[in-house]
Amino acid sequence: MERMPTARERVRAEVTAEITDAARRQLAEVGAAALSLRAVARDVGLVSSAVYRYFPSRDDLLTRLIIDGYDALGAAAEAADRPDDAPRARWLAVCRAVRSWALGHPHEYALLYGSPVPGYAAPQDTVPAAARVGVVLGRILGDAARSGVLPEGAGKQDTHVVSRETAEVLGGDHPALDDAVRVRALLAWSSVFGTLSFELFGHFVGSVEDADRYFDRAMTELASLIGL
Amino acid sequence: MERMPTARERVRAEVTAEITDAARRQLAEVGAAALSLRAVARDVGLVSSAVYRYFPSRDDLLTRLIIDGYDALGAAAEAADRPDDAPRARWLAVCRAVRSWALGHPHEYALLYGSPVPGYAAPQDTVPAAARVGVVLGRILGDAARSGVLPEGAGKQDTHVVSRETAEVLGGDHPALDDAVRVRALLAWSSVFGTLSFELFGHFVGSVEDADRYFDRAMTELASLIGL
DNA sequence: GGAACATCGAGAGCGGTGCTCTCGTTCGGA
DNA sequence: TCCGAACGAGAGCACCGCTCTCGATGTTCC
Numbered sequence: 001m002e003r004m005p006t007a008r009e010r011v012r013a014e015v016t017a018e019i020t021d022a023a024r025r026q027l028a029e030v031g032a033a034a035l036s037l038r039a040v041a042r043d044v045g046l047v048s049s050a051v052y053r054y055f056p057s058r059d060d061l062l063t064r065l066i067i068d069g070y071d072a073l074g075a076a077a078e079a080a081d082r083p084d085d086a087p088r089a090r091w092l093a094v095c096r097a098v099r100s101w102a103l104g105h106p107h108e109y110a111l112l113y114g115s116p117v118p119g120y121a122a123p124q125d126t127v128p129a130a131a132r133v134g135v136v137l138g139r140i141l142g143d144a145a146r147s148g149v150l151p152e153g154a155g156k157q158d159t160h161v162v163s164r165e166t167a168e169v170l171g172g173d174h175p176a177l178d179d180a181v182r183v184r185a186l187l188a189w190s191s192v193f194g195t196l197s198f199e200l201f202g203h204f205v206g207s208v209e210d211a212d213r214y215f216d217r218a219m220t221e222l223a224s225l226i227g228l
Numbered sequence: 229m230e231r232m233p234t235a236r237e238r239v240r241a242e243v244t245a246e247i248t249d250a251a252r253r254q255l256a257e258v259g260a261a262a263l264s265l266r267a268v269a270r271d272v273g274l275v276s277s278a279v280y281r282y283f284p285s286r287d288d289l290l291t292r293l294i295i296d297g298y299d300a301l302g303a304a305a306e307a308a309d310r311p312d313d314a315p316r317a318r319w320l321a322v323c324r325a326v327r328s329w330a331l332g333h334p335h336e337y338a339l340l341y342g343s344p345v346p347g348y349a350a351p352q353d354t355v356p357a358a359a360r361v362g363v364v365l366g367r368i369l370g371d372a373a374r375s376g377v378l379p380e381g382a383g384k385q386d387t388h389v390v391s392r393e394t395a396e397v398l399g400g401d402h403p404a405l406d407d408a409v410r411v412r413a414l415l416a417w418s419s420v421f422g423t424l425s426f427e428l429f430g431h432f433v434g435s436v437e438d439a440d441r442y443f444d445r446a447m448t449e450l451a452s453l454i455g456l
Numbered sequence: 457g458g459a460a461c462a463t464c465g466a467g468a469g470c471g472g473t474g475c476t477c478t479c480g481t482t483c484g485g486a
Numbered sequence: 487t488c489c490g491a492a493c494g495a496g497a498g499c500a501c502c503g504c505t506c507t508c509g510a511t512g513t514t515c516c
Contacts, residue, residue, distance in 0.1 A: 006485095012492090037473085038473065039473095047495050047496070048473090049475080049476080049497095050494050052474095052475075058473095058474065058475090110344075113425070113431075114342045115261075115339070116430065159438075159441070161436060161437050161442040163434060165434065165435075166436075180445075186442070187446045187449055190419070190432075191415065191418070193425075194423065195415065195418050197418075197422065203358070206391060209391050213389045214414070217411050218414070221411065225449065234512085240464090264502065264503090266501080266502065266503080275467070276504085277466075277505080280503095280505085
């Protein structure tokens with residue numbers, strides 16, 4: 001039973017999209033901290049109180065932008081992955097795509113990976129979108145293991161620190177994928193964003209001369225670290 | 229010619245300290261985004277406009293807190309370094325100290341290493357304070373090189389991407405310290421904070437079971453990466 | 457010591473913010 | 487057709503950063 005959307009529902013969806021579009025525009029211009037719900041309302045020709053019919057608070061609007069940002073970044077990472085290439089080439093390509101997106105959307109990147117704006121606990125609905133980049137990197141690792149590129153694990157089984165679900169994402173079960181490799185993969189994952197955050201937030205100013213080249217070399221080191 | 233500070237200068241210094249103390253307290257409680265100059269003023273028993281006699285704007289007050297934060301973190305790192313220990317032990321000890329400070333001052337950490345709050349360009353006066361942690365890590369690397377722990381460089385000299393000044397901080401000139409090592413050191417440096425940011429900002433939720441153990445193992449991997 | 461000057465705190469005020477409430481209007485299902 | 491839900495506008499509240507003016511107080515020079 002496909003119910004036809006009523007005219008009211010349709011226009012509601014349209015207005016919601018207009019609001020998020022305007023918010024995204026303002027986010028790109030002035031950043032999340034200075035994003036004003038009233039300015040967004042003015043932008044779409046509404047009075048501020050009317051926006052509350054669509055988003056219960058400014059933070060909910062921001063949450064919407066966070067999810068959209070994770071999705072856009074995840075899509076960029078997925079599009080950059082060439083499953084037929086060698087693992088190391090795939091890794092580097094995905095890292096470059098992530099960086100390219102981050103450089104093109106600095107304020108959005110800061111919203112995703114900078115200080116959390118709402119009172120710490122990240123809303124639960126952001127989780128699936130946030131995981132997409134990690135899934136891409138995990139798939140590369142898993143493919144590398146199954147194609148025999150990864151060296152066999154040392155056998156020395158440490159107590160595990162990586163959760164079962166995340167282990168599943170990081171290539172699943174394979175002799176070459178023990179907990180030590182997973183720790184290195186998690187480390188590499190966070191290091192990609194650590195590198196990007198340092199670059200975007202200015203911590204490399206005065207240290208790194210050629211940001212493009214540095215990034216490539218750093219990501220190559222990370223690839224070696226996880227065995228790609 | 230030591231000029232005695234006048235009574236006015238003395239009380240001015242006191243009031244300034246009271247303001248920064250109150251601001252630090254509020255920062256620890258509600259975070260930088262919600263830090264209100266008016267609330268700080270109320271806290272010290274002043275009217276809001278009076279605070280502007282001491283700080284020209286809210287951002288300048290925040291800049292003061294940023295510098296203090298970098299200094300506190302740097303001091304913690306310096307205090308944790310035991311120059312007589314083995315390089316790997318020193319590295320791990322400093323990393324742990326940095327993490328310990330970060331966990332104890334999450335909002336301050338977010339202010340330092342999260343999204344930059346003022347319009348992107350970090351004030352120049354924060355640079356020396358911000359460098360202190362890097363200096364400690366660089367000293368460990370340099371000591372390791374001079375004591376012969378580091379493997380000799382491969383000789384293959386890539387074009388350099390690390391600035392001259394930073395190379396100086398990262399142990400200075402030594403055969404074991406080529407540009408490749410410096411890139412790895414920079415990578416390790418940013419990875420420490422990438423790891424911490426992921427932990428503090430919640431990106432590891434659901435992935436890492438035992439945060440303490442994960443951190444130690446990740447930092448050990450980084451030590452291996454740079455040859456310690 | 458007293459006058460000229462700089463510094464300071466208080467208060468009022470401006471434009472902005474997030475958010476709430478009320479009040480007509482309009483649309484949709486019964 | 488009618489009744490209720492959804493909607494936009496408007497007024498208003500408490501708060502924010504910041505500016506200005508105005509007395510009071512400390513400092514310095516004659």
